[in-house]
Amino acid sequence: MFSFFERLTQAFPEQKSELAPKTLVAFCRHYSKGMLHVLLAVSALSAIIAILEVSLFGFMGQLVDWFSTRDPNTFLDEEKSSLLFMGLLVLIILPALIILESLLTHQSILGNYPMRIRWLAHKYLLKQSLSFYQDEFAGRVATKVMQTALAVRETVTKVLNLFVYVSVYFTSVVVLVFSTDWQLALPLVIWLILYCIILYIMLPKLKKVSQKQADARSIMTGRIVDSYTNIMTVKLFSHHQREEEYAKEAMDGFLQTVYPQMRLVTVLQALIWGINSLLVFCISALAIYLWINGRVSPGDIAIAVSLSLRLNGMSQWIMWEVSSLFENIGTVQDGIDTLAVPASIVDAKEAKTLVVRGGEIEFSKVNFAYTAKNNRNIEVFKDLNITIKKGEKVGLVGRSGAGKSTLVNLLLRFYDIQSGSISVDKQALSEVSQESLRANISMVTQDTSLMHRSVRDNIMYGRTDATEEDMINAAKQAEAHDFIQNLSDAKGRTAYDAHVGERGVKLSGGQRQRIAIARVMLKDAPILILDEATSALDSEVESAIQQGLGQIMQDKTVLAIAHRLSTIAQMDRLLVLDEGKIVETGSHQELLNLNGIYAKLWAHQTGGFIGLD
CATH class of the missing domain: 3.40.50.300 (P-loop containing nucleotide triphosphate hydrolases)
Incomplete structure (x- = not known):
């Protein structure tokens, strides 16, 4: 069952990687292709579940009225069909819909959706121009791919799921209370207007701060990764203190975006709690007044008060969800500045x-x-x-x-x-x-960079369909076979299976150069x-390799x-x-x-x- 829902969406689509649009909505839509059918299904389920949940409060009000007016001896015969329907709703229908929504959300969306975005973004970035990477931290680019993928998922799912659920739920609440007595619905309408005004004023400010925070986070990560990548240089020049200060400066820059964000959140929470308390008080006081004057029944009071208490807790959840939404929107907007950059060199x-x-x-x-x-x-x-x-x-x-x-x-x-x-x-x-x-074209550069993979993978990078024998012959021509036999790594892998570390840091410069030459010899390109x-290379090894290069340079x-x-x-x-x-x-x-x-x-x-x- 789980596998069926996991296969409803593809994490690694075969579609061609394209430049993403620059605007927020178009950017999210671009990376949501192939996911919309599931996203819309979850959104529809959320709307149905919201209506059914509100209907349960109406049923509770009916129960209160029944308990105060009906004869217990004839109650089951009179309300058998209503009770049976509510039992089915509570025990079967609502749980089934919630389970279906959970399967679609957790199996089809939460895992595949961000991975799909990472995959498509990575495919596009691999085709980016060299100048793009010369102007960016590698760690910063990687961080933006990871951050943006999750932020797009959260933005789209919250808009389609949360907003639909909340709007349908609130509408159903107002309709249900209005059907009991229009005066009881007035505090709910006023509260909803105040709630929307508060969010309208506060959330754009959170979005602005969150966008700055996302950029500061990627800078901080980029600086830390840069230090680790160049750890040899750091140690050679004894610049631990300098690197600490370099990272601290970026960390402090990030922290300076956290403080205003937390201040806004505190103000937002205080305002929401204020109008929530006012709602519960007004609903309760108005319900008592109307009951004293014979305008509403005890069941109506139960519906109104229980819904106001439910909204009290729910509004806190909505506040955090919506503030998280705007934080994610800020992250997406920051990611657009990297992922939606057109390649300067195109076919x-x-x-x-x-x-x-x-x-x-x-x-x-x-x-x-x-x-x-x-x-x-x-x-x-x-x-x-x-x-x-x-x-x-x-x-x-x-x-x-x-x-x-x-x-x-x-x-x-x-x-x-x-x-x-x-x-x-x-x-x-x-x-x-x-x-x-x-x-x-084959090329051997002075500054040789190897992948953090096995020696075999690095040499076979020259020609992935080469045989093991071809690879070993290339290593021998490059005078690399002998030292490769003595290699090992921390996980016990040896010889051609040993991993060389990031950029080949576990090897000497001459060893890296010889593996690079073996890779080029294996590629055997005409230029x-x-x-x-x-x-x-030292003179003795250079002389030996020159003979191999002389052979490969023929024709x-x-x-x-x-x-x-x-x-x-x-x-x-x-x-x-x-x-x-x-x-x-x-x-x-x-x-x-x-x-x-x-x-x-x-x-x-x-x-x-x-x-x-």
Whole structure:
């Protein structure tokens, strides 16, 4: 039975992840697709249950009147059908409806709904542009995904369930009391008006504070996660105190949003208690007055007083639920600022799959500039022209800031150029899908980052359909197999099953680099980019790996960046980049003969030190 209701909604839909709308209602509706049928069913059940619960108070009033007017000897014969119906309502109908509502709520909604939102948001964020993650804490983004998913669920369910239940319940109460005596209904109507006025004034203030609080919470979490992620740096520089202060500043910022929230809640609770006490007093006093004057029966008094006491307790619950609703709305609004950000790099509508036949790369009249936060453009390339023939091995040389990494980022389409074109085998990057482009490029970076997974998972990331033998051969080529055999983790996993820690912190820089190289060797893409690929290795291991890289570079187009010029001196051609322009090109010997920038860099390094490059 439980499984049936759990399958009514899907936690992991196959639908395409899309940009969510920016407005609150549209955002919630976007993430509620596939859930509305269950949400509306629960809302309808809530309305029916509210009417039936109020009818029980009417039945109680009837019982009081019956007890005071009917003969006990003939009572059962006279009211047999009414008593039987009420018995069925209390014992079967109402419990069945409540159980059905509970099954739909707990099995179909509470688990699957937020997980569905997390899944769709995560799918979208994985396709976000690289620049998006460069401007955000990873922990902050993750926190917003978690927070927003729960907040959307609570917002939608409270609006559709709570508001329907409460509005139907209150309406039924007023109708029931009005049917006994219109004067008894007056205090209820006045109380309801005052209650709505209080909520109308106070709740928007709570929403505003809650939105600030959600942002402060994500900042606080982001700072704490940032400290843990970079714990090695914290310890190396003995900055525990500084990190404590950094986190404390964010915690205090969060706390400063909690204080005004709690003040508002205290004022709200005091006001609600005030009008509740007034309601109970007025209803009781009016009921006694009307009874003395023979206007109402004891049953009418029982209905009115019991309902006022019920509303007294219920209004407290509604207050907390509605204040929670506005807190969740604030959280959703804060989440929209992250989850509804359009990707800066998107595929063309009719994007084709890149087909690499030889791997020729061409930059034609490329103009590119970064946009700084003050909206000032920082020009990097102007009318840049580069052609790398298929199968050619090209080294890229230049001082820091010359544009080497930017050139690679443009080739990988992490950024879009302002004008000109970049193509692979005459296929413009702007016209092919990003996935197919990057699937055909392997890259080893200087700052190697590994997943907090097993060594096997990290290497197989290069090609998930590779065999165990393929993986081990790649590890051997990268001179990684031997040290992997000696790895173990805290859970007793060893060798290729051992986990490497977040970003590979359990391994040395050289070990991480060798696993990264094994991953690239396994991927075996037709275009290879080496960005300081062997910088973290000692000379002996570097020499061994160079042989493996030499094998893998065969029949591939290679673009290599290195500060240690000896590692790229054997390339077919070297390009010297300076201030966004190719200022020298040729073989190692030809560039030495030019006696230009390359020759000076070479002289510095072979002279026993590395120059400022």
